[in-house]
Amino acid sequence: MTTVYDLRSDTVTRPTPDMKRAMVEAPLGDDVLGDDPTVKRFEAMIAELAGKEKGLFFPSGTQANETAVQVLTSPGDEVLIERRAHIFNYEAAGPAALSGVQLNPVDTADGALRVSDLVSRVRPLDPHFAPTRLVCLENTHNGHGGRIYPIAEMEAVSRWARERGLSVHLDGARLFNAAVASGVPIDRWAKCADTVSMCLSKGLGAPVGTCLVGSAETIARARRVRKRLGGGMRQAGILAAAGIYALEHNVExxxxxxxxxxxxxxxxxxxxxxxxxxxxxxxxxxxxxxxxxxxxxxxxxxxxxxxxxxxxxxxxxxxxxxxxxxxxxxxxxxxxxxxxxxxxxxxxxxxxxxxxxx
Ligand SMILES: Cc1ncc(COP(=O)(O)O)c(C=O)c1O
CATH class of the missing domain: 3.90.1150.10 (Aspartate Aminotransferase, domain 1)
Structure with missing residues (x-):
């Protein structure tokens, strides 16, 4: 049988024997009840890496993104987002269906929203318009072929958004790729956003899992939304152990x-x-x-x-x-x-x- 090269996605990787061993040996508890030690260790590790107060383990990047959108908006709000972003194209209209928000897509050449792309998109305060509430960024940008968001541009967008009282979510499904390729550490990217989702099940080689990081208050609200969406998992340490293994062995x-x-x-x-x-x-x-x-x-x-x-x-x-x-x-x-x-x-x-x- 000749070799098949599966280049459809970095999600097709399978856990290695060493990763599986780490999963099998992980101490477990009931994470919905808050006592799975491996999940807690994993969430603390990734929160520290990102310079945020708390982390929350999710079964998928989609659920972490959708939870972030819900926590950072109210129904009827508007969200500024790049036109080829994952949240806009590949999450089954989650923001509309789950959070009741309207997405306002913005074209770019490389996936990186600049302040100049955004200024004219903020709606005036007027009863005719949806209040602009959130900016969603993506790094690396899947729809633009894995391009890296220039950090200076992201920092400028973040400053601009904060001055206007807008929240920022960063879909960092492949933020580790951006960090390794650019040398810009995870916490510097994460500082630009209120919430950041980071996947373990892509280039990092874990079978399942995404972590959402943010302030303690935001993550407490995200925990409720995750439960509502059916993402509360019991002995989830068996999966988080793969995440710990991935962080320790598969980043560089x-x-x-x-x-x-x-x-x-x-x-x-x-x-x-x-x-x-x-x-x-x-x-x-x-x-x-x-x-x-x-x-x-x-x-x-x-x-x-x-x-x-x-x-x-x-x-x-x-x-x-x-x-x-x-x-x-x-x-x-x-x-x-x-x-x-x-x-x-x-x-x-x-x-x-x-x-x-x-
Ligand atoms: C940029 C980006 N965000 C989010 C996701 C969603 O991740 P998941 O497949 O774990 O739901 C993906 C999946 O490929 C992605 O590429």
């Missing part, structure tokens, strides 16, 4: 995923029929654009799958590839080679002849 190695992504991107960039901007590969994601020769992303995803490379089409003309700890090193050579084959098969079946490279 994210740099390897970033190097691998750059190298795969460089290999793909020589293929004439697709566009890959290697300079935009800042962390563990690669965006392949297919529009130049009129190819559809879907056709190329299907052809690549036939060649044993699994990817996602994230728009009709864009394919996303994500590196992670379970991608073998020979992907540097194999992924571009198989993509060339996939392109050839799409173009031949389109009657457009052979795929070349430069």
């Amino acid at each position: 190695r994210l740099a390897d995923d970033h190097i691998l992504a750059k190298e795969i991107a460089a290999g793909l960039s020589v293929l004439d029929e697709i566009d890959v901007d290697v300079g935009h590969v800042e962390t563990n994601m690669i965006l392949v654009r297919t529009a130049a020769r009129g190819l559809t992303a879907r056709a190329l995803v299907e052809a690549a799958e036939e060649m044993g490379v699994r990817t996602f089409d994230v728009s009709p003309t864009e394919i996303r590839l994500v590196t992670h700890m379970d991608v073998p090193a020979d992907a540097i050579r194999e992924v571009p080679r198989r993509f060339r084959e996939a392109l050839r098969s799409v173009l031949v079946s389109d009657g457009r002849g052979k795929a070349g490279s430069s």
